[in-house]
Amino acid sequence: MAVTIRDVARASGVHVSTVSRAFSAPHLVNPETRTRVLAVADDLGYRPNRAARALTTGRTHNLGLIVADISNPFFPPLIKAAQEQARLRDYHVFVADTDEDPKVEEDLIQTLTKQVDGVLLCSPRLTNRTIERLREEVPFVLVNRRVKGMATVLMDVARGARLAFEHLTALGHRRLALVTGPSGSWTSKEMQEAAAATRDVDVAFLGPNQPTELGGLAAAADVIASGATGVLAYNDLVAIGLIEGLAERGVDVPGDISVIGVDDIVAGRLSRPKLTTIAMPTAAAGRIAVDMLLQSVDSQAATGVTMLETTLIVRESTGEAHT
Amino acid sequence: MAVTIRDVARASGVHVSTVSRAFSAPHLVNPETRTRVLAVADDLGYRPNRAARALTTGRTHNLGLIVADISNPFFPPLIKAAQEQARLRDYHVFVADTDEDPKVEEDLIQTLTKQVDGVLLCSPRLTNRTIERLREEVPFVLVNRRVKGMATVLMDVARGARLAFEHLTALGHRRLALVTGPSGSWTSKEMQEAAAATRDVDVAFLGPNQPTELGGLAAAADVIASGATGVLAYNDLVAIGLIEGLAERGVDVPGDISVIGVDDIVAGRLSRPKLTTIAMPTAAAGRIAVDMLLQSVDSQAATGVTMLETTLIVRESTGEAHT
DNA sequence: ATACTTTTTGCAACCGGTTGCCGAACCCGA
DNA sequence: TCGGGTTCGGCAACCGGTTGCAAAAAGTAT
Numbered sequence: 001m002a003v004t005i006r007d008v009a010r011a012s013g014v015h016v017s018t019v020s021r022a023f024s025a026p027h028l029v030n031p032e033t034r035t036r037v038l039a040v041a042d043d044l045g046y047r048p049n050r051a052a053r054a055l056t057t058g059r060t061h062n063l064g065l066i067v068a069d070i071s072n073p074f075f076p077p078l079i080k081a082a083q084e085q086a087r088l089r090d091y092h093v094f095v096a097d098t099d100e101d102p103k104v105e106e107d108l109i110q111t112l113t114k115q116v117d118g119v120l121l122c123s124p125r126l127t128n129r130t131i132e133r134l135r136e137e138v139p140f141v142l143v144n145r146r147v148k149g150m151a152t153v154l155m156d157v158a159r160g161a162r163l164a165f166e167h168l169t170a171l172g173h174r175r176l177a178l179v180t181g182p183s184g185s186w187t188s189k190e191m192q193e194a195a196a197a198t199r200d201v202d203v204a205f206l207g208p209n210q211p212t213e214l215g216g217l218a219a220a221a222d223v224i225a226s227g228a229t230g231v232l233a234y235n236d237l238v239a240i241g242l243i244e245g246l247a248e249r250g251v252d253v254p255g256d257i258s259v260i261g262v263d264d265i266v267a268g269r270l271s272r273p274k275l276t277t278i279a280m281p282t283a284a285a286g287r288i289a290v291d292m293l294l295q296s297v298d299s300q301a302a303t304g305v306t307m308l309e310t311t312l313i314v315r316e317s318t319g320e321a322h323t
Numbered sequence: 324m325a326v327t328i329r330d331v332a333r334a335s336g337v338h339v340s341t342v343s344r345a346f347s348a349p350h351l352v353n354p355e356t357r358t359r360v361l362a363v364a365d366d367l368g369y370r371p372n373r374a375a376r377a378l379t380t381g382r383t384h385n386l387g388l389i390v391a392d393i394s395n396p397f398f399p400p401l402i403k404a405a406q407e408q409a410r411l412r413d414y415h416v417f418v419a420d421t422d423e424d425p426k427v428e429e430d431l432i433q434t435l436t437k438q439v440d441g442v443l444l445c446s447p448r449l450t451n452r453t454i455e456r457l458r459e460e461v462p463f464v465l466v467n468r469r470v471k472g473m474a475t476v477l478m479d480v481a482r483g484a485r486l487a488f489e490h491l492t493a494l495g496h497r498r499l500a501l502v503t504g505p506s507g508s509w510t511s512k513e514m515q516e517a518a519a520a521t522r523d524v525d526v527a528f529l530g531p532n533q534p535t536e537l538g539g540l541a542a543a544a545d546v547i548a549s550g551a552t553g554v555l556a557y558n559d560l561v562a563i564g565l566i567e568g569l570a571e572r573g574v575d576v577p578g579d580i581s582v583i584g585v586d587d588i589v590a591g592r593l594s595r596p597k598l599t600t601i602a603m604p605t606a607a608a609g610r611i612a613v614d615m616l617l618q619s620v621d622s623q624a625a626t627g628v629t630m631l632e633t634t635l636i637v638r639e640s641t642g643e644a645h646t
Numbered sequence: 647a648t649a650c651t652t653t654t655t656g657c658a659a660c661c662g663g664t665t666g667c668c669g670a671a672c673c674c675g676a
Numbered sequence: 677t678c679g680g681g682t683t684c685g686g687c688a689a690c691c692g693g694t695t696g697c698a699a700a701a702a703g704t705a706t
Binding site for chain 2: 002047048049050051052054055060070071073076077079080083087092093094095096097099111112114115212213217240241244247266267269270271272
């Protein structure tokens with residue numbers, strides 16, 4: 001059926017091992033022989049069988065990429081970048097979606113483990129303990145989650161949150177709120193810490209909430225009840241939902257309440273009012289994470305933390321407080 | 324290192340073939356033996372090596388899923404559903420993104436081909452000829468694209484478009500416009516045909532456009548120039564961008580112009596005005612496509628067309644024409 | 647020309663499963 | 677107790693590559 005290495009060997013009058021080496025260890029074969037073999041291989045349309053290769057080398061040349069929810073616009077740029085980077089290194093990527101469910105997440109990892117050389121865990125909801133257990137089975141790189149001793153790519157949300165709160169206080173807001181995300185979220189925790197560290201103003205914690213528009217919609221009542229006039233939302237989706245929820249209750253943004261999101265998704269740029277937000281370098285995170293992962297696949301040295309900068313982008317959803 | 328089938332065989336005092344059969348051909352082994360073997364396997368933490376299995380069976384138990392752009396909110400529900408369905412059948416899914424580029428798309432298919440048992444092609448931008456050539460190499464199922472003799476899942480956009488135009492004319496609009504998508508798009512073509520078939524009203528074709536908010540934003544000028552008061556956009560993203568573009572030019576939706584989108588993405592439900600749109604059963608499409616694909620992987624019978632219904636959802640972006 | 651390297655190639659085992667074939671064990675009825 | 681039919685399990689080849697080892701070839705020094 002498919003053309004194998006033996007077909008190529010026969011057609012070019014050399015042993016299969018020579019063909020194999022022509023591909024995977026060029027320096028071990030006479031350049032002349034090599035070009036001939038390659039020509040024949042190309043002629044026959046030979047493509048190495050990755051399953052066979054995986055069997056002997058123990059390398060599948062596949063990576064796993066696990067995200068909480070593909071539908072969240074935060075992830076696609078990261079996924080795209082990761083895939084592109086992986087492709088450059090001749091790796092393929094399995095993308096899996098956990099539906100924000102830690103149990104699904106663990107299952108998924110278990111299943112993937114045998115099929116991939118490494119796993120990228122984005123914003124995992126698992127406990128540290130579980131992550132540490134799982135790391136025994138397969139190399140990991142974490143994105144947006146901190147576990148001691150593990151390779152990690154972080155985006156500096158704490159700083160972003162600080163910028164957000166400073167922006168709000170500079171506008172005269174004195175009662176602030178933080179609409180948090182899911183409970184297992186590192187991002188959420190970082191934001192809370194940043195909030196706790198801001199002086200001279202109250203920051204109410206409202207949550208946990210689903211990290212979606214619906215979550216924001218549902219949080220609108222809480223926000224109003226809290227009396228806050230400036231709020232930082234877990235992400236843009238939540239912010240957009242929140243703004244909608246507030247509008248339904250006759251509260252204007254930014255007239256009555258200022259809202260800041262996180263992620264800088266495209267929808268935020270086009271919603272009305274345009275969303276003030278903290279931009280996250282997701283594509284860079286994806287690329288870097290893949291590089292770290294491949295590195296730790298080769299050498300067992302799988303540590304190191306990369307911190308990426310975030311930026312506050314001021315648009316229309318924040319305004320001066322009415323004193 | 325990892326526990327293999329031979330370890331299990333040794334530990335349970337049977338031959339490897341028996342262990343193998345205990346897993347993949349239960350009826351060929353004594354129930355008693357089987358349970359014992361399974362117990363031992365479980366005890367040892369044995370997991371079959373998929374690469375090894377793939378080597379002998381020729382089945383990788385992987386599927387490829389190729390989409391034009393993961394960032395387009397239209398796809399994630401489809402991807403999720405497809406993955407879930409695949410997982411139920413013990414298959415994994417490679418998701419790949421072509422960036423709307425036919426060349427990347429072809430490359431991707433070529434690379435994936437050897438790694439998967441079948442490929443799901445969503446809204447491909449390739450030519451029919453190319454698709455027909457590629458189908459020789461691996462089973463395909465197409466989503467949102469019609470190529471004779473190939474297994475296909477379609478969503479009835481033509482009918483949806485008809486409903487949209489009827490809705491607009493019923494509101495009194497007499498000059499309509501269709502903001503089309505990319506040139507290779509089947510959906511776009513269907514919409515154009517539906518437009519051409521509507522009687523008693525002009526439908527101007529504006530395009531091609533990028534299938535994103537930016538595309539819609541850019542199309543705003545054309546729409547105004549066309550003098551249309553009712554427009555159907557290629558998808559919700561385009562519609563949202565268009566509404567924004569119109570707003571920037573002082574044109575109100577739905578006051579001055581009515582806009583209808585396609586896909587019913589969440590953002591449309593939360594944008595202002597809430598988007599009137601044609602809902603697409605994307606999750607169902609993903610599930611069904613996977614089933615068709617797996618079916619055509621087993622038996623070579625790879626044909627059949629499934630057409631899924633679409634629905635018009637009227638929200639706030641359409642209104643009466645001012646006569 | 648001989649001995650000794652170094653490069654190039656072939657040989658064959660191996661990775662971890664699957665599967666066709668065959669014999670052993672077991673069941674049944676006569 | 678024996679023949680015939682099932683069921684069960686073992687044997688071994690095979691899938692398509694990779695790789696350690698050794699032989700062959702080519703190059704170098706003496």
